[in-house]
Amino acid sequence: MDGRTAAPALYILLEYLLIVHWLIGAGVDVFNDRWAHGMFAAANAALLFYAVYRFIGLRESREDLAVAYQERRQRRKRIRTAAAATAQVIKGNPQ
Numbered sequence: 001m002d003g004r005t006a007a008p009a010l011y012i013l014l015e016y017l018l019i020v021h022w023l024i025g026a027g028v029d030v031f032n033d034r035w036a037h038g039m040f041a042a043a044n045a046a047l048l049f050y051a052v053y054r055f056i057g058l059r060e061s062r063e064d065l066a067v068a069y070q071e072r073r074q075r076r077k078r079i080r081t082a083a084a085a086t087a088q089v090i091k092g093n094p095q
Contacts, residue, residue: 004060009068012061015052019045 022045029038052061 006064006067007056007061009065012056012064015048015056016061019048019052022048 022041026038026041026045029035029041052058
């Protein structure tokens with residue numbers, strides 16, 4: 001990630017979830033003959049997608065999510081290792 005600041009993974013996920021939510025809402029509205037509301041929701045989703053595409057970038061958001069996922073996996077692995085070592089000490093079998 002040279003030359004840019006990584007966006008927090010939660011923010012990126014929530015932006016994509018909001019796009020999906022608006023698209024589903026647009027589909028439900030169109031299905032229920034609320035065309036104006038459906039088009040408004042679809043336009044909001046399209047504008048937010050454009051903003052994510054232009055200001056964050058699709059590849060960059062994927063990289064940020066991948067880095068956050070890897071960091072979380074490593075943190076969980078360290079916690080499991082420390083917990084196992086602590087359990088061994090408590091049982092009286094230090095390694």
